[in-house]
Amino acid sequence: MSDLLANHTTLRLGGPAARLLTHTDPAAWPELAHTIINEPTAPFVLGGGSNTLADDAGYPGTVIRMATRGITARPLDDDAVEVTAQAGEPLSALVAFAVSEHLSGIEYLAGIPGTVGAAPVQNTGAYGQQISDTLTRLTVYDWHRRRHVDFRPAACGFGYRTSIFKAHPGRWTILQAALRLTRSAYAAPITYQHLAHALGIPLGARPPLAEAAQGVLADRCQRGLALPKDGPDARQAGSVFLNPLITTAQADVVRAAGGAVHHDDHGVLRASAGWLLQLAGYHPGSRLAPGVSCSTRRTLTLTTHDGATAQFFTVALQRLAHDVFEATGIRLHPEPVRPAAAWMPVGSGADHDSEASVI
Ligand SMILES: Cc1cc2nc3c(=O)[nH]c(=O)nc-3n(C[C@H](O)[C@H](O)[C@H](O)COP(=O)(O)OP(=O)(O)OC[C@H]3O[C@@H](n4cnc5c(N)ncnc54)[C@H](O)[C@@H]3O)c2cc1C
Known part of the structure; x- marks a missing residue:
């Protein structure tokens, strides 16, 4: 496959990357990082490319496609399970896993394209749920300190479609995410009137997990919020x-x-x-x-x-x-991210250093 970024973004835009690496083996990360750390241009990390506006000129450095897969579950107590997913796992696969295992907390994120690793970057959310609601730990690579670091949610600066990872692009690469999901056959209380209406239940009711996820998928298709495989709306990045x-x-x-x-x-x-x-x-x-x-x-x-x-x-x-x-008189701010080719200045995001724990 050509190294055109257009081949790896859902907008189908973007010129060639100087180098494109696909990261599939978590154990190989230290070696991969080592080959990049002294490059003059910071790497750009790409998940599913569904929130990226790549330049026509392409990218002058290394683009790392996160394609590590794997989901594991560990019981925490009678009520909760910790689910850990690799960064390259599709978010939709994680949602499907949770629904099939009768674990509640991310069912309303069904149908959002992209990867688990990118979801914390813009605190991806929909229908009243956002990834930060259930995240308990992120394992990241810190390009400044050149080592793996664990982040607790309190240190991630989560807000509406934002986080420290978005505010300091290129400083950290998310390698794996752990979520605390609740054992339940039922979804979180429904907060969206039109979804409640479509499912034929009142606001605040808790539909069965699979019904909630399927209802979201149907609602997304009906309102043009899904990514079609083909047709006039197939090349897009969702809300701009x-x-x-x-x-x-x-x-x-x-x-x-x-x-x-x-x-x-x-x-x-x-x-x-x-x-x-x-x-x-x-x-x-x-x-x-x-x-x-x-x-x-x-x-x-x-x-x-x-x-x-x-x-x-x-x-x-x-x-x-x-x-x-x-x-x-209201200013709009674009949602899709443009790759930034410069290394973040040393010290950028340093206020978060003490809050993260080195592992
Ligand atoms: C049809 C459609 C519907 C959508 N609906 C929603 C919605 O309801 N809610 C919502 O929030 N978003 C929505 N989106 C936007 C997008 O799908 C999400 O933001 C998604 O989380 C992006 O994932 P990605 O892997 O494709 O990110 P990418 O586009 O690959 O990357 C986005 C940003 O994250 C960074 N990044 C990616 N992976 C990592 C990593 N492992 N570590 C550090 N940084 C990384 C990239 O460098 C880039 O800055 C929608 C998009 C489409 C096309």
């Missing part, structure tokens, strides 16, 4: 903007215009980025730049077609953000 943080004054403006505001899982007031795009005049199918349009199902998802480049994609993002700002 985070739901923006807003002031109470901006919340009043949004409500007056007919929009909804909500408090996120961390209690912060946010508006719906998709609704703001529609207020600014965009809709599913809007053409934005050569080869780039809103998906046929959702304004907040952009899809790429023949002729698309990362540069055109960036132009489309800038156009949308500009028009929302002109219409509302």
Whole structure:
């Protein structure tokens, strides 16, 4: 397979990597890290590429594709089990494992593309659940200290779609994640009205685990939140903007215009980025730049077609953000990550050093 990053990202954008390594054997990590540590360019770590906007010029250093697999379970007590997964394991495989083992805590994350290792980076979440709710330990490689380190959740700086791993890209590579899941045949209480409606149960009820996960998959398909194998929406990275943080004054403006505001899982007031795009005049199918349009199902998802480049994609993002700002004064921030080629300066993220335990 060619080393074009377009072959490894769901947007199908990105030029060649100077070197592309696929990491499959956890025991081989020290040797792999050793070959990279003195390179002038920091490595870029790629999972499933479903939240990455790679440059047309490609990447000037080593790209490491995390493809380690494996899930193990260890009983903790009568109520809980610790489930440990390698970074390259698909998140969907971990969800399927939990559901089949009657373990509750991640069932509403069904259908999110990508890997276990990338999920803590943006604290991946959906339908009121986020990966940080159940994480107990991350085993990471610290490129500054050149060794393995264990992180407890309190040291990870988790917030709405963020963490210290996102704030300090390239300092740590997540190798494995441990979660505390609850023994139960039932899902966590349902908090999304339309999902409760689709399952025919009241808000706050607890559907059987498999029903909850299947309900989420069906809802994702119906609302254009799934990644189709083919068709006009197959090349995408999901939502392209985070739901923006807003002031109470901006919340009043949004409500007056007919929009909804909500408090996120961390209690912060946010508006719906998709609704703001529609207020600014965009809709599913809007053409934005050569080869780039809103998906046929959702304004907040952009899809790429023949002729698309990362540069055109960036132009489309800038156009949308500009028009929302002109219409509302609210700033949108892109969700997909652009690979950064520089090593993080030594000391970056150092405030977290004392909170992590070296193993
Ligand atoms: C159809 C669709 C629906 C989606 N729905 C949701 C949703 O509901 N909620 C949500 O939160 N997201 C959603 N996403 C976005 C995306 O799937 C998630 O953010 C996912 O967790 C990204 O995983 P990945 O392996 O593909 O990440 P990648 O794109 O490979 O990487 C993303 C970032 O994480 C870093 N990274 C990857 N692996 C590691 C590692 N092992 N250690 C350190 N850094 C690493 C990369 O360097 C990059 O900065 C959706 C995307 C699509 C296409």
